[in-house]
Amino acid sequence: MQTNFTLAQLADPDTKVSEKILRTCVHCGFCTATCPTYVLLGDELDSPRGRIYLIKDMLESGKAATEEVVTHVDRCLSCLSCMTTCPSGVDYMHLVDHARAHIEKTYTRPAADRFVRRMLAAILPYPSRFRAASLAAILGKPFAPLLRRVPPLSRFAAMLELAPASLPRSSSVNRRQVFPAEGGRRKGRVALLRGCAQSVLDPGINEAAIRLLTRKGIEVVIAEGEGCCGALTHHMGRTADSHAFARNNVDAWTKVIDSGGLDAILVTTSGCGTTVKDYGFILRTDGTYAAKAARVSALAKDITEYLEQLDLGAPKRMDRPTVAYHAACSLQHGQQVKFAPKALLAKAGFKVSDVAEGHLCCGSAGTYNMLQPAIARQLRDRKVANIEATGAEIVVAGNIGCLTQIGKGTEKPVLHTVELLDWAYGGPIPRALSSYVLSR
Numbered sequence: 001m002q003t004n005f006t007l008a009q010l011a012d013p014d015t016k017v018s019e020k021i022l023r024t025c026v027h028c029g030f031c032t033a034t035c036p037t038y039v040l041l042g043d044e045l046d047s048p049r050g051r052i053y054l055i056k057d058m059l060e061s062g063k064a065a066t067e068e069v070v071t072h073v074d075r076c077l078s079c080l081s082c083m084t085t086c087p088s089g090v091d092y093m094h095l096v097d098h099a100r101a102h103i104e105k106t107y108t109r110p111a112a113d114r115f116v117r118r119m120l121a122a123i124l125p126y127p128s129r130f131r132a133a134s135l136a137a138i139l140g141k142p143f144a145p146l147l148r149r150v151p152p153l154s155r156f157a158a159m160l161e162l163a164p165a166s167l168p169r170s171s172s173v174n175r176r177q178v179f180p181a182e183g184g185r186r187k188g189r190v191a192l193l194r195g196c197a198q199s200v201l202d203p204g205i206n207e208a209a210i211r212l213l214t215r216k217g218i219e220v221v222i223a224e225g226e227g228c229c230g231a232l233t234h235h236m237g238r239t240a241d242s243h244a245f246a247r248n249n250v251d252a253w254t255k256v257i258d259s260g261g262l263d264a265i266l267v268t269t270s271g272c273g274t275t276v277k278d279y280g281f282i283l284r285t286d287g288t289y290a291a292k293a294a295r296v297s298a299l300a301k302d303i304t305e306y307l308e309q310l311d312l313g314a315p316k317r318m319d320r321p322t323v324a325y326h327a328a329c330s331l332q333h334g335q336q337v338k339f340a341p342k343a344l345l346a347k348a349g350f351k352v353s354d355v356a357e358g359h360l361c362c363g364s365a366g367t368y369n370m371l372q373p374a375i376a377r378q379l380r381d382r383k384v385a386n387i388e389a390t391g392a393e394i395v396v397a398g399n400i401g402c403l404t405q406i407g408k409g410t411e412k413p414v415l416h417t418v419e420l421l422d423w424a425y426g427g428p429i430p431r432a433l434s435s436y437v438l439s440r
Helices: 013-024 032-033 036-041 048-061 067-073 081-085 091-106 111-123 126-146 152-164 197-201 206-213 239-258 271-274 291-297 303-307 329-334 339-349 373-390 400-406 419-426 431-439
Strands: 177-179 188-194 218-222 264-267 300-302 321-323 350-354 394-397 414-416
Touching: 013 048, 013 091, 032 036, 032 081, 032 091, 036 373, 048 091, 048 373, 067 091, 067 350, 081 091, 081 329, 091 300, 111 126, 111 152, 126 152, 126 197, 152 373, 177 206, 188 414, 197 206, 206 419, 239 291, 264 271, 264 291, 264 339, 264 419, 271 300, 271 329, 291 300, 303 339, 303 419, 321 339, 339 350, 339 419, 373 400, 394 400, 394 419, 400 414, 414 419, 414 431, 419 431
Parallel strands: 188 218, 188 264, 264 300, 321 350, 321 394, 394 414
Antiparallel strands: 177 218
């Protein structure tokens, strides 16, 4: 694609990167076939290729974002399926991130939209605030159908509908500490990201990861001061907020690295993992943090990438149900981790069923299911129909957003990959599976 940026524009490091990305695109249109919004809506401007044209015009003009640009960029899930499909290697992720930051700086959203976005940014990354808001949402759930009938309030209805029926108790793993390797011999040392939303909605995921790792001789560190990865605010274009979260985590993990070393920084929420792996790029122009961020990114791994390197031994459980594996977009497209989760489940003795249209997003996408509830609901229903068609007994995924989204559309137990692996190798029955196991 030919571009016409001025030298002054190219002096900006973000614009310089975007210009190179734009030049990579050859307009082939392969991305349209795998883009969820284009598949649903059939609008060229709701495809990656269409959005690229809009972003190019917006950035080249140097003007404020228009309502048209904002509408179609907001509809992008950042599922990154287009990047998996693209034969030219267009780095759409960083291009749309730049576009969102430009929108945030130059476009004045309607008051209701601004309020919702500020509220999400002020609550979701902070576990204590998120827990309080979730408890309030549980009480408000009966009002969701009423709110959905009022278009300006439909986003609040979506938030209430996504709220769990109840919250698990706060977990002891959600504080700074070290979990020693069992057996007296340490074979490795890792840090584990606690996360924000996941630590409230399902702390059992990290509990399972810690049990499984320590049983296999791995010391697990929960770093002091570590918090939200910044993904939620990053995808809303709130650059200052997301960079602050990134710097905070880089500092926290750097202290652990310098005080004893780390084999890896493990993440059990793939949406967070994609962002942590990108810290080196995000902070590339920060003279103080660039090198440290690159070191952190190089150590970051999804939990399944690390587990695949370990000898987990023989599984302990014989009653292993069939599994429908949902590949989270942030894992299969964002991190290109496609085979490790299924290989681990198969090695543990589970029969793993692939889900049709597995490349398409479930509609969660961070805050997307709250900001674009109508599209998110369509994608969820399509995903659930494909899951149900497998005939599998349970659903497994590697991202808390996907687990929450899919869980609202199916009666099947929905749980994290590491919970199932922990159970198979001697851990307790996952909470989501307890009633299922008792009924067999």
